[in-house]
Amino acid sequence: MKQIYLLAFILLAAGACRQKSESGESRVVISGIDSTKKPGDDFFIYANGIWYDTIRIPDSQTGVGSYSFLNYPQRTRLQGILDSISAASNVAGSVEQKVGDFYASGMDTATINKRGHQPLQPLLSRIDAISDVPSLLKLVAEEQKAGNGSIVGFYVGPDDKQSTVNIAQFYQTGIGLPERDYYFKSDSTTTGIQKAYLAYLTRLFELSGTAAEVARKNAALTYEIEKQFASAHRTNVALRDVKANYNKLAVAALSKKHPNLNWAGLLNVLGAKVDSVNVGQPGYYDKLNTMLKSVPLADWKIYLKAHALSNYADFLSQPFVDASFDYTKILTGQAVKQTRAEEMTQAIDQSLGDALAQLYVKKYFPESAKKRMAVLVENLKKAFEARIDRLDWMSDSTKAKAKDKLHAFSQKIGYPDKWRDYTQVTVKRGTYFENRLSADKNEYLYNLNKLGKPVDRTEWHTTPPTVTAYNNPPLNEIVFPAGILQPPYFDVNADDALNYGGIGMVIGHEITHSFDDQGAQYDKAGNVTDWWTKADYAKFKARTQQVIDQYNAFTVLDSMHIKGALTVGENTADIAGVAIAYDAFKLTEQGKDTTRLDGFTPDQRFFISIARIWRVKTRDAYMSMYVNTNPHSPAKWRVNGPLMNFTPFYKAFNLQPGDKMYKPEKDRITVW
Structure with a gap:
């Protein structure tokens, strides 16, 4: 199965390979564009269609491609670490020993099955x-x-x-x-x-x-x-x-x-x-x-x-695992179970996440990525501030408070400054059930220990190897784990057009979450309060309603439509994220230039990069559940939806009336 995931990863990256220039420098080359398609009809397919038509979803997965699905090949890396340390003679009490023994206990299916x-x-x-x-x-x-939650849902938080x-x-x-x-x-x-x-x-x-x-x-x-x-x-x-x-x-x-x-x-x-x-x-x-x-x-x-x-x-034993999967495959369309090693990799990420992350960061995460990301984040924040200044629908008093909130932002990149301590988790080979239970009890006590105490602003709410990013309104922060700082999102060898269209768009998206329908209700200190004038907030709500209406009209799987009211926050962040990233890109040397690479202008490369970071193909059953429950729009509409509203995209690819993505300029939505 490992070969399938590596193949999927290779095919994912096939539209962006490396090439050395005459000076010996490595750069990323764009290929795989479907030139038979009009970019103005369906830009997602124009940029990704060849890949989409040829890629096969592995039987053990619900989808393939970028973003959350990039976690599948990512787990191959983690699995390699786990295979190595579980077979090694580790120092007693070390991170390697605890993680290795936990993994070995889960891989010992003979003992697990015997216990029923x-x-x-x-x-x-x-x-x-x-x-x-x-x-x-x-x-x-x-x-x-x-x-083991049942009829009571409890946690400790700000x-x-x-x-x-x-x-x-x-x-x-x-x-x-x-x-x-x-x-x-x-x-x-x-x-x-x-x-x-x-x-x-x-x-x-x-x-x-x-x-x-x-x-x-x-x-x-x-x-x-x-x-x-x-x-x-x-x-x-x-x-x-x-x-x-x-x-x-x-x-x-x-x-x-x-x-x-x-x-x-x-x-x-x-x-x-x-x-x-x-x-x-x-x-x-x-x-x-x-x-x-x-x-x-x-x-x-x-x-x-x-x-x-x-x-x-x-x-528990295999019959219980099989029963769980028989339900899951109806819910998601996944054809066969993941390998036991994959399942255990996920289990350790959930139970001893920071311990495994330490080993991942040491092996795979370059500090150079952290430094370049810091520069990108600052440039995106500057671009967002400039957009606030140019808003024609917001009063100066609300603009001042919005900029105060932006200036109060903090960002976390790569991995935490301090790692979680798992001393209280008891791990023994041969007792997988008890190991999981001990980890869950430790997680509860870790959460409970926060009660009545100041919020720890250094805490992370995802593990560093995870391919994701998030905004945390109560802390007014944005977080970019090491996992997402890899192609197609970020590449130290890529030109600015690709990085700003990639991770730049993600940064802009996460910044905007502090100003979407939910985030806009938190002030710069992370408190829910009315910091807007009533007139400005009414105008803001009118614009987000336009977003709801547009996405309600998008069809997924025959007659199923996107739920505009469920996805409005993510869609608002996508629309603004593209615009902020583009503005920041235009501050770079390449952004000010018109020199073509691989036949594409800098602006065209920027927009192609946006299409590539949402390159995803899923099973229909999974997509049906996704539309019903997920606040994000399906990948295709994370590309086409924002670009339909962005005039520089029209100019870059010469969109004209009659193109399926064309909207008259007066109908193009701008929130931020």
């Missing part, structure tokens, strides 16, 4: 021993601490109104399908997923020793309890309302409102002794309080067993 579901039996017995609602809630809270302090936070949970609407839609795709999920739950019960007929009844009962929860869930679109998700309430008041929940007792078991908490979605906890009385205790036991079995299925 025995590691889970003590928990199933504890569920059987529940005698009343208080003992039910006690077990739920104890399991939350072990990483207070949106006082972002320097961490508080206890609760969110809606309790369901097993991807989101609430999967319980209520009746189209053939959704009903197929519902049936697959019920079959999955049934199989889990059977594998734990339940008779087939009883297992089916248990699965149906669990599903109906989840459906009740789903009826109280906010939709993914509603969850974008930052202010609606802030409901800081006194524990005493919650206890009166929810007598069945016993908030004080619940928080005590969670280890969070506080006077107030933020309840993100109060309607869910209203529903839970009612259901604790209306749902029989025997039914709750079945529900908790179902969630325990599902939560731990991938930690």
Whole structure:
């Protein structure tokens, strides 16, 4: 399988190979353009069509290409590290020893299969021993601490109104399908997923020793309890309302409102002794309080067993892993399971992420990339400030506050200054289940230890090898891990057109998230507050509504449309990200020049680079779930959508009325 991922990586990069100039310098050459296509009809296909038509999605994956799918070949690197250290004689107590032993325990499928579901039996017995609602809630809270969430969603994070302090936070949970609407839609795709999920739950019960007929009844009962929860869930679109998700309430008041929940007792078991908490979605906890009385205790036991079995299925023997995958392949279209080594690589990234990252950074991440990125970020920030100054719809007072927020930005590049300590994680060969449990408990305690303390501004919320980037509004920061600082996003040998169209666009995108429909509600200190004038905010909302309307019209998979209200933040960031990156590019020597390389002007190379960083091909089943649940638009529309609104793109490729991407200049959307 390793060869397939390397092949996919090679094909991904095939449209941009290296070539040495007469002076001996290496540079990146653009190739693979489909010149039979008009760039103004479908620029994504013009730049990526040859690759798209010839690439094959590996059977063990849901898609192939760049961005998140670049993590698949990335795991080949990580797997190589793990194979090496797990076979070596490592110093006891070293990072290498802990990571190597964890990996070896997961690769020891003979021992895992021999144990079956025995590691889970003590928990199933504890569920059987529940005698009343208080003992039910006690077990739920104890399991939350072990990483087994069920009817309570709890974490510690910054207070949106006082972002320097961490508080206890609760969110809606309790369901097993991807989101609430999967319980209520009746189209053939959704009903197929519902049936697959019920079959999955049934199989889990059977594998734990339940008779087939009883297992089916248990699965149906669990599903109906989840459906009740789903009826109280906010939709993914509603969850974008930052202010609606802030409901800081006194524990005493919650206890009166929810007598069945016993908030004080619940928080005590969670280890969070506080006077107030933020309840993100109060309607869910209203529903839970009612259901604790209306749902029989025997039914709750079945529900908790179902969630325990599902939560731990991938930690158990092969039949449980197979049952989990049988459901996953219906949900995503993935044809065959990933190799065990791939699965373990992901498991260690989740459980001991910083430990593995130290080994990755040491081997693969050049410090030169960090230095050049710092320059790119500063140039993009300057370009964004200039765009704020030129806005014709924003008042000077709001512009001043927007620039204050921009100046207060911080950025993290590559990897953290200090690494996580995993001393408290117990790892032994031959005990994979217990190793995962120890890591999950450590993660909970790490999170709980933040409660009531100042926010740690050095903390990272992704592992450095991951191909991603993010904006963190409460800290007013943007983060670019080492994983994304590689082709096609960033290449030290690439000309500025490619790097500004690549990682430059990503930087512009992440900066803009501080000024999208959600980020715009946070001030420079990371607090949710009204820093806009009412008139300016109304104009801003009108422009983001234009973004919603445009993307609602884009069709994916026959009649399925992008959900404009769900993706508005990412689409706004894409539209502005292109513009900011272009402005920054025009400040460079190449940006001011017109010299062609590989037959393309600097501007054309810039836009081709944008198309290449979103070069992705996915399975239809995965795309269906993606459109329903993901706040990002599909890759094609992350290219064509922003470029349809950007006049310099029209000039670079001579778009004319009649071209499918053409929009009259008055209709082109500019938010920032």
